[in-house]
Amino acid sequence: MNMLTVIFMVFIAGAFFLFLRAEMCKAKGRKLAEKKPAFSEKNLEEFSEDRQVYYSKRLAEMISCRTVSKKGEFHSEEFYKLRSVISDLFPEVTKKAEVLYFGEDCYLYKFIGREPEKNVMLMSHHDVVPAEGEWSYPPFSGQIAEGCIWGRGTVDTKTPLFAEFSALEELLEKGWIPPCNVYLVSSHNEEIAGDGVPLVLQWLKEQKITFEWILDEGGAVIDAPMGGMDCKCAMLAVHEKGRYTIRVKAAQAAGHGSLMKQLKSPAVRIAGLITKIEKKQPFIRKIHPEVLAMFESLAPYMKLPMRLVFANMWCFGGLLKRLIPALNAQAGSMLGTTCTFKNLRTAENGDCMTEVFFRCVKEEDLKTDLKTFQKIAEEFQVEVDEVIENEYHRPASMQSSGxxxxxxxxxxxxxxxxxxPFILPAGTDARHFSELSDAVIRFAPIDINNQQYASVHDKNENIEMESVVRAVAFYKTVLRKL
Structure with missing residues (x-):
């Protein structure tokens, strides 16, 4: 047997082994049900098709409240209008909850349970970003058309908030008593990283309250996030990237004119730093445990050859670590630290400054990445002038009962x-509570398509009427199973 034959046989055996693992991976997946209308899946009048219209009209009342967040502004009349709408729509909730307000309008509803030592928390936020651009339907109308409710906040995140209140209201109407303490927290300034939830955190810490689990927005039921899949995907964010912001400065050289000519201008040096960082992408890249779990969870539902690759991460992980950032920017951002430059300006004395915003997956990797950044900055005679922000929160435990x-x-x-599971590149209020629970999960139970996903912070935000039914059903299941 010559060497070529041996190599060929080894190659065939290896390929067969990889294929066998791919088929075994497929067998591990849940058998997915065919998607049917929510009302056809429930043998209850409350999930009839008429219920879609009922929920949609009630949700529209919340959408019509223009609870827009802007730094330095608080339009109390619209936020207090929403308070009144919630009180009218959910009388049982209003009557049976202990309600506290923090800051200008952050809600905390507490429902006392039979087991007072155990606590769980539902979260949302009721502020929205401004509605700009040309919309198909008025952005604060809550108009029902084309099988959807249209308006700012339908996805981000008044529908989840409405569904949380609706689930509680309907259970309380039937005499339900929570098995444990149930908290509902909704912030009025999440969109501007405001003080609402931090004030709640301070109060909870003073009361020494911890939680079995905390459930906020972040993931959703979305169209397949990668090629080779046909099914919808329910994405649960178990971590969100940390924040670290610094100001760097290239100083105007002082001294003899001939020496100054040898040093490029501050603006050119800052530009050189930005260009090198963007081109080189010098930061640590890893397949983190949360990312590995994401691929392992999705792999059974992939078609070949994608399933063969992601079912054999031990073999293809190194290659994917290099390819993923080029194939999908959001997935690439889950592999490690990213940075963006903002607020570039030149002072009157000629110094040039910019802020550098880092988002990290692991705090220990950020420390190494900062050293790498500083070393490159020194090449361009750029120095760190000030640390503006440093915030990191631990990920949820995927092994936790929560x-x-x-x-x-x-x-x-x-x-x-x-x-x-996945790592959320964006930010949520839930991050503040990570020290109070090992299961801070970011998932809004809304089934949205790619257009609806893209409408967040953009025009034509909308959600299907059927998705509202499903969201209420989800929260009722969660509360019943406590």
Whole structure:
């Protein structure tokens, strides 16, 4: 047997082994149900098709409140209008909850349970970003058209808030008593990273209250996030990237004119730093445990050859670490630290400054990445002038009972969707509570398509009427199973 034959046989054996693992991976996946209308899946009058219209009209009342967040502004009349709408729509909730307000309008509703030592928390936020551009329907009308409710906040995040209140209201109407303490927290200034939830955190810490789990926005039921998949995917964010902001400065050289000519201008040096960082992408890249779990959870629902690759991360992980950033920017951002430059300006004395905004997955990697950044900055005679922000919060434990409980509820209510954890590149209020629970999960139970996903902070935000039904059903399942 010659060497070529041996190599060929080894190659065939290796390929067969990889293929076998891909087929075994497929067998590990849940058998997904066919997606059907929510009202056809429930043998209850409350989930009739008429219920879609009922929920949609009630949600529209909340959408019509122009609770827009802008730094330095608070339009109390619109926020207090929403308070009144919530009180009218949900009388049982209003009557049976202990309600506290923090800051200008951050809500905390507490429902006392039979087991007073155990606590869980539902979250949302009721502020929205401004509605700009030309919309198909008025952005604060809550208009029902084309099977959807249209308006700012339908996705981000008045629908989840409405569904939380609706689930509680309907259960309380039937005499439900929570098995444990249930908290509902909604911020009035999440969109501007305001003080609402930090004030709640301060109060909870003073009361020494911790939580079995905390559930906020972040992920959703979305169209397949990568090629080679046909099913919807319920994405549960178990971590969000940390924030670290610095100001760097290139100083105007002082001294003899001939020496100054040898040094490029401050603006050119800052530009050189930005260009090199953007081109080189010098920061640590890893397949973090949360990312590995995401790929392993989605792999059973992929077609070949994608399934063969992601079912064999031990073999292809190194290659994917290099390819993913080029194929999908959002997925690439889950692999490590990213940075963006903002607020570039030149002072009257000629110094040039810019802010550098880092988002990190792991705090220890950020420390190394900052050293790498400083070394490159020194090449361009750029120095760190000030640390503006430094914020990092631990990820949720995917082994915790809280995460497993939420995951089981997602799989039950969204049986047609693959369920997977992921790292959220954006920010949520939930990050502030990570020291109070090992299961801070970011998942809004709304089934949205790519257009609806893209409408967040953009024009024509909308959600299907059927998705509102499903969201209410999800929260009722969560509360019933406590």
């Amino acid at each position: 995460y497993q409980f939420i995951k089981s509820c997602v799989e039950e209510e969204f049986g047609y969707a693959a369920c997977a």
